[in-house]
Amino acid sequence: MERPCLSRRHALLIPATAAGLGGLAACGPEDEGFGTAEPLRADDGGIPLEEIPEDASTLVNFGGQQPFVLIVRGTGDDLTAYSGYCTHNGCALRQHEAELDCPCHGSRFDAETGEVLLGPATRQLPEVKVAIEDGTLRRVR
Structure with missing residues (x-):
């Protein structure tokens, strides 16, 4: 007897594979955007301070x-920089007014201090x- 082209085992894997690919698609480039605006892009030499x-x-x-860094600037050269990634699971954060939101699990951070406003990040x-x-x-490495 000839075996079918698609075994039952492989047929059962199709929904799981489709769900996994759908999940990966959800983590695409739109998760790297921050709120409604793209982050400022620095070239290899950095970014002019006047653009911030x-x-x-x-x-x-x-x-x-x-690559994503939150720059908190007062006046002149008064500034502090924080990571642009959630401390819970490392997802790129999105800026929404005075908060940074994690699209993965809903953590929120204060955009001026980097403090956790809402978990699961601690x-x-x-x-x-x-x-x-x-x-x-320039970012110092």
């Missing part, structure tokens, strides 16, 4: 591994080292 608004929080894409966002050189903001 004063008295505001701004997400910047520095490229490379873990740790605040870690600081990231940045430096201003000749009017350009």
Whole structure:
């Protein structure tokens, strides 16, 4: 007797595979956007400080591994930088007004202090080292 082209075992895997691919599609490029605006993009040399608004929080894409950084700028050179990734599971955060929201599990962070506002995350966002050189903001590695 000839075996069918599709065994029962393989037929049962089709729904699970489809669900898995659908889940991966949900984690596509739209999860890397932050709220309704894209993060500012820095070239290899950094980003001009004048592009980062004063008295505001701004997400910047520095490229490379873990590229998203939250820049909290006061006036002039007064700034602090935090990781743009959730401390719960490492998902890229989205900025919504004065909060950063995690699209994966719903954690929320204060966009000025990096403090957790809503779990499941329990740790605040870690600081990231940045430096201003000749009017350009650069990430320090």
